[in-house]
Amino acid sequence: MKKYSLLLISLIAFTACNRKDTANSLIQGKVEREEIAVVSKVPGRILKINFNEGDQVKKGDTLAILDIPEVDAKKAQAQGAVKSADAQYAMSVRGATANQLKQLDAKRNALKEQYDFAKKSLSRIQAMVSDSLVPQQQYDEVYAKYQGALAQYTAVEAEIADVKNGVRIEQQTMALGQKDRALGALQEVQTAEKERYIIAPQDMTLESITLKVGELALPGYTLFTGSLKSSTYFRFTVPESKIEQYKKGEQIEVTIPYQDNKKIEGTIRNVKQIGAYANIATAYPDYNMQDALYEITVEPKNIAEASELFSKSTVTINKK
Template sequence: MKKNIIILLGLFALVSCKRKDTVNGLVQGKVEREEIAVVGKVAGRIVKIKVNEGGLVKRGDTLAILDIPEVDAKKIQAQGAVKSADAQYNMSVRGATANQLKQLYAKQSALKEQYDFAKKSLARIQAMVSDSLVPQQQYDEVYAKYQGALAQYTAVGAEIADVKNGVRIEQQTMALGQKDRALGALQEVQTAEKERFIIAPQDMTIETITLKVGELALPGYTLFTGSLKGSAYFRFTVPESSLAAYKKGEEIEVYIPYKNNEKLVGVIRNVKQLGAYANIATAYPDYNMQDALYELSVAPKNIADADGLQTKSTVTINKK
């Protein structure tokens, strides 16, 4: 029994050493893709989800449909406000109706008769006052009636002129402002109504769907996450002591272990310092803990070569 244990420990040590030797000659990394989050702008309950995780969507495709009952009520209110404001503005521009003008002309005709009678009465009494046939008090009374008839006749003429020319320009401007305000409110509601449809902003692969049908989507909450098509790249972690061996713009061979170490060519597109230990890409760190860590971003030379690779799968490059 003791002999068997010793043999097993020996085999384990041999495998471990071989694995370490293999790892020591490689730098491990991960396949990454640029991701995008799709959020809602207004609160609503999900009534339909039109995509599945892993599905490909085009820019402009509908991902989900929300139920927003408040928008329908506000739309009816806004449409009523627009109709009312439009009628007010048209009335201020067009002035009085034909029937209103008829009434004013009839009023003018009646006042003209009163004015003519008062004018004749004043002419007759003036002659009688000159001959001292009537007292001055009676003349003053007739003159006052004449002035009143003249004022009323002049006023109705001005009223007819106003309604023919429309109301004051200030009132027309005020009515136009109310109309524009109502139209703006309607446009705002129509914009909110469009937000019931959650639209794909770019061509992408759906990675996660965070809510289900019947759940409430709040403004700003991420409803979908997706990876952008043609955005695959490789991320490797190297210590500062090895940094000089990797140059930006340099071509480098990348191997895909889960595809029998299939090889493709990549280009180092960026080198940046890592600010968090959690971002380390390798599973077997063998560097000095005092070394600063850097991330190599490697883009495939031919993007089509990386389109079929699984996100977060392991890739390797030869250690320099």
């Protein structure tokens, strides 16, 4: 019995040592992907969510729809302002209406009759004044009426010319500016109206959805986070004493333990110093405390081969 116990202890010790040696010969890392955040630009309540966490979405897909009642009210106001400004500008360009022109024509005809009569009266009385048949005072009265009729007739002619040619160019410019301002306000509302649709900016996998239907989304709040499959890479942590052995551009073989130690060829894309302990990719890093730590990023040669790997899953490379 004692013999078997010693054999079992020896076997366990051998296995532990073998595992330790194997672990010491490997550098662990993680599968990483670039992440993207989708935020709201205008405040509104979540009306509908079209996808679930883990779904693959395409660029341009509508992820969610917001309920923004304030935009509808502002849109109605802006449309009314555009109609009003458009009518004012049209009126300034076209001048008087047909009925107004008829009224002015009738007024001109009446004043023309008065002017013609005053002119004839002045011609008659001039001859009578020359023959001393009427006093000068009577002549002066007829002449004053003639001048008054001439002034009124000249004024109505100028008024008709104005309305036919439209109002002053300055007034037309002012009306056009009001129209442009109203159109700008309408375009602003229409832009805000489009923001009720939360659109996927890229092809991605939805990692998290932060709000539910009925909850309020504030401007700048992250509604969705997604990972980009095309950006898959591997990240390893190496101490300063070993960093010289890994060169940028070097070809390296990455092992995927959870896929029966599947091998994926990759290229060292970058080597940089790690500024925070939380960024260490190795579960149990073997390094001296005085050593600086560096991050090695490895880009797979075949992106499609690595695109289905789970984010944050463990990968390994052989220690040099």
